[in-house]
Amino acid sequence: MAKEMIAMLLAGGQGSRLYALTQKLAKPAVPFGGKYRIIDFPLSNCVNSGIDTVGILTQYQPLVLNEYIGNGQPWDLDRLHGGVFVLPPYQKASGSDWYKGTANAIYQNLSFIERYDPQYVIILSGDQICKQDYSDFLRFHKEKNAEFSVAVMEVPWEEAPRFGLMVADENDRITEFQEKPKNPKSNLASMGIYIFNWDILKRYLTEDEADPDSENDFGNNIIPNLLRDQRRMYAYRFSGYWKDVGTISSLWEANMEVLDPEHSGINLFDDNWKIYSRNSGMTGHKISRGAVVENSMITDGCRIKGSVKHSILFAGVQVEKGAVLEDAVVMGGTVIKSGAVVKHCIIAENVTIGEGAVVGAMPQGEANGVATVGAGVVIGRNAKIGPNAMINENVEDGEEK
Amino acid sequence: MTKSNTSALGIIFPNSYDALVPELVNVRLMASIPFASRYRLVDFILSSMSNCGIANISVMANNNYQSLMDHLGSGREWDLVRKSGGLHIFPPFADKSSKPYTGRIGALASILDFLRVQKEKYVILADSNIVVNFDYSAMIDAHIASGADVTIAYNEQELPASVQAYKGNDRGIYYTFGIENGRITKIFVNPREPGVQNFSMNFYLIEREMLIDMVSAASVHGLHYFERDVLLPQLNRLNVQGFKYDGYIARISSLQSYFEENMKLLDDYNLDALFSRAPIYTKIRDDNPTVYASGAKVQNVMAADGCIIEGEVENSILFRGVKVGKGAKIKNCILMQDTVVEPGAEIEYLITDKNVTITAGKTMSGTDTFPVYIAKHQVV
Numbered sequence: 001m002a003k004e005m006i007a008m009l010l011a012g013g014q015g016s017r018l019y020a021l022t023q024k025l026a027k028p029a030v031p032f033g034g035k036y037r038i039i040d041f042p043l044s045n046c047v048n049s050g051i052d053t054v055g056i057l058t059q060y061q062p063l064v065l066n067e068y069i070g071n072g073q074p075w076d077l078d079r080l081h082g083g084v085f086v087l088p089p090y091q092k093a094s095g096s097d098w099y100k101g102t103a104n105a106i107y108q109n110l111s112f113i114e115r116y117d118p119q120y121v122i123i124l125s126g127d128q129i130c131k132q133d134y135s136d137f138l139r140f141h142k143e144k145n146a147e148f149s150v151a152v153m154e155v156p157w158e159e160a161p162r163f164g165l166m167v168a169d170e171n172d173r174i175t176e177f178q179e180k181p182k183n184p185k186s187n188l189a190s191m192g193i194y195i196f197n198w199d200i201l202k203r204y205l206t207e208d209e210a211d212p213d214s215e216n217d218f219g220n221n222i223i224p225n226l227l228r229d230q231r232r233m234y235a236y237r238f239s240g241y242w243k244d245v246g247t248i249s250s251l252w253e254a255n256m257e258v259l260d261p262e263h264s265g266i267n268l269f270d271d272n273w274k275i276y277s278r279n280s281g282m283t284g285h286k287i288s289r290g291a292v293v294e295n296s297m298i299t300d301g302c303r304i305k306g307s308v309k310h311s312i313l314f315a316g317v318q319v320e321k322g323a324v325l326e327d328a329v330v331m332g333g334t335v336i337k338s339g340a341v342v343k344h345c346i347i348a349e350n351v352t353i354g355e356g357a358v359v360g361a362m363p364q365g366e367a368n369g370v371a372t373v374g375a376g377v378v379i380g381r382n383a384k385i386g387p388n389a390m391i392n393e394n395v396e397d398g399e400e401k
Numbered sequence: 402m403t404k405s406n407t408s409a410l411g412i413i414f415p416n417s418y419d420a421l422v423p424e425l426v427n428v429r430l431m432a433s434i435p436f437a438s439r440y441r442l443v444d445f446i447l448s449s450m451s452n453c454g455i456a457n458i459s460v461m462a463n464n465n466y467q468s469l470m471d472h473l474g475s476g477r478e479w480d481l482v483r484k485s486g487g488l489h490i491f492p493p494f495a496d497k498s499s500k501p502y503t504g505r506i507g508a509l510a511s512i513l514d515f516l517r518v519q520k521e522k523y524v525i526l527a528d529s530n531i532v533v534n535f536d537y538s539a540m541i542d543a544h545i546a547s548g549a550d551v552t553i554a555y556n557e558q559e560l561p562a563s564v565q566a567y568k569g570n571d572r573g574i575y576y577t578f579g580i581e582n583g584r585i586t587k588i589f590v591n592p593r594e595p596g597v598q599n600f601s602m603n604f605y606l607i608e609r610e611m612l613i614d615m616v617s618a619a620s621v622h623g624l625h626y627f628e629r630d631v632l633l634p635q636l637n638r639l640n641v642q643g644f645k646y647d648g649y650i651a652r653i654s655s656l657q658s659y660f661e662e663n664m665k666l667l668d669d670y671n672l673d674a675l676f677s678r679a680p681i682y683t684k685i686r687d688d689n690p691t692v693y694a695s696g697a698k699v700q701n702v703m704a705a706d707g708c709i710i711e712g713e714v715e716n717s718i719l720f721r722g723v724k725v726g727k728g729a730k731i732k733n734c735i736l737m738q739d740t741v742v743e744p745g746a747e748i749e750y751l752i753t754d755k756n757v758t759i760t761a762g763k764t765m766s767g768t769d770t771f772p773v774y775i776a777k778h779q780v781v
Contacts (some may be wrong), residue, residue, distance in 0.1 A: 013622070027720075034690030073477070074685075142530045258691075268689035283676050284438030284705040284719075286669065293699050299690035299706055300439070303669070311692075 002117040004054040011126035020374035024062040028126030034058030036234040049134035053082030057105040106206040125192040130242040152188040163189035174233040241265040252370045280315035345371035354381040410457040411450045411694045417528035418573040429468040432529035439705040449535040452679040457486030461508040506624030509616045525586035526605040531650035549642035554604035563655035576601040584643040649674035
């Protein structure tokens with residue numbers, strides 16, 4: 001049965017800049033916002049936009065991601081026709097390859113897309129926090145009679161050189177693409193979200209694959225080729241909250257912005273655009289007598305006996321008596337022992353912070369960055385983890401890092 | 402892997418003892434009463450069964466069952482979407498002569514054809530006014546080891562005053578046992594003895610074929626009550642064994658006990674005793690995490706996801722999506738799903754049902770022995 005549009009979600013990134021957080025899981029599986037993982041955002045956007053078939057392209061540490069996605073039921077993607085599929089590289093009669101680039105990842109799965117024979121394919125990225133209605137994007141694509149459209153954000157001119165920029169005319173038709181230029185001609189940054197007409201996508205991916213010099217990348221190869229051939233390419237302006245969470249500081253920042261929806265624009269309380277996730281199945285959380293909880297988000301299974309300010313706690317976090325948290329992102333199952341002081345940091349899943357340990361420090365100007373502790377790490381009693389530290393192995397009692 | 406010889410199917414009676422909590426069952430039934438911030442009473446029995454590999458469960462919905470149907474859905478949350486077995490909901494079969502089920506016998510008689518074609522060797526019958534994290538596998542093992550015809554779970558406790566206060570059968574019959582060497586030799590119907598009793602939990606384990614025979618015979622004779630009319634007269638002939646349960650148990654026997662049993666879970670010791678053995682599943686609502694605003698003061702509180710807390714909350718249980726406005730003060734309350742307490746309101750010893758709104762600046766309070774109940778959708 002033909003589909004109007006299916007989604008291909010690029011989730012193969014290693015997320016090397018998140019180092020301690022992505023040792024054992026792919027970037028899209030990194031927990032976010034108290035009870036979500038990053039990939040919940042594009043998946044929920046798909047379902048809320050009426051897209052019921054999603055291929056997830058993955059090749060780095062897929063175990064957690066595979067288990068998390070399962071049959072897709074939490075996102076309503078367990079469908080009779082379509083649904084969600086995890087697509088790792090696979091062995092073919094003519095040999096096998098890792099995904100060489102974003103374009104190659106889709107190229108290797110052309111036969112998947114063919115099964116649904118869609119009119120349009122939307123290419124999504126698995127490392128962005130964004131609530132976006134893809135059906136509105138598709139409406140724009142159809143109105144413009146486009147062959148290719150890219151979602152763009154207006155960014156401040158001084159920041160424009162950090163982005164891939166789309167130069168567009170007054171009808172939003174793209175005339176030029178500049179990748180991180182010194183002298184930007186546009187401030188429309190590509191969000192890495194594309195809608196292709198299926199025949200165009202197929203033709204250009206096949207052509208690109210035949211080019212031995214190509215990096216098989218959408219930004220570096222496919223888009224320049226489309227421009228070369230003067231295809232009907234349009235820029236769709238998106239103006240909501242959008243954040244690439246590829247670095248520790250941007251991930252921390254995005255989490256903190258969840259606490260301040262009025263100013264940041266990321267609102268998880270939107271009943272009309274719910275973000276779905278796989279549930280922890282834990283009991284309601286408990287705030288004990290003597291605890292302090294302010295300006296924070298707490299979810300199921302947490303037990304709070306200490307002080308928690310301006311922090312986000314994921315499922316099953318325990319904060320013992322006398323522990324102090326501030327500006328902290330603490331992922332599921334982590335235990336903060338009594339007297340520990342945990343500030344301005346990201347603590348991954350199932351970490352133990354020992355009695356009296358100190359992790360991170362509040363920023364002083366530019367000086368103190370975000371401290372990070374990787375999953376499963378045990379930080380000993382009275383150990384000290386400085387700001388900017390990236391801890392991936394156990395730290396002995398009293399040790400300083 | 403099939404274990405059809407030793408496996409059991411479950412039958413749940415969701416309306417059991419409805420009459421003990423008339424306020425709470427006005428718009429629902431016992432099984433769908435919200436409990437412990439994010440659950441319904443039936444979640445505990447369903448999850449316990451599911452965790453023990455019981456994957457063929459029938460719910461004998463008698464009346465007021467819309468909320469239960471909505472809660473159960475396809476049974477997916479309890480892993481009960483199965484090709485073989487799964488979740489069945491049996492409301493009374495509606496025809497000209499039909500009435501609500503009368504007692505366990507009436508309900509079971511209506512599904513005899515269904516029971517005959519099932520494959521499980523045993524049947525477990527269970528009421529839903531009891532909150533336990535129960536090991537049915539251990540009960541089945543004990544049943545097989547003892548060679549019993551029927552095994553009934555019980556615990557040792559005093560009878561709740563609310564249960565003793567009623568005469569007759571109109572609020573549901575309750576039972577205690579005289580037990581000798583594990584065998585139930587006496588069944589007391591609506592007893593009034595003070596002190597600790599062997600109090601029936603109304604979980605019954607019996608071979609499916611035997612149950613079919615008993616129910617067929619009893620329904621022909623117009624009998625209603627399985628315990629009083631079938632087991633009691635045959636205690637000499639049948640080997641009826643008691644299965645003693647020592648774990649955490651909450652019995653909902655009145656609005657007061659509902660209040661107290663919720664509040665008990667504010668003690669971590671009790672919470673762990675109830676939840677740590679095996680997971681309890683419930684319907685998912687996909688709420689965001691709960692937000693505590695700056696200026697929120699929270700002491701000794703259990704809360705589910707989706708709440709926004711801007712005021713002060715003490716000694717209370719908050720269900721999903723509760724909103725507490727700035728300057729509001731909440732003490733010793735149970736606030737069910739989507740209750741809104743507007744800024745400046747002060748409430749104490751209140752049980753608010755779903756979607757209640759306490760308007761700004763209002764003050765209301767019950768007492769520890771008489772919590773005030775506010776019905777669903779009310780605006781105070």
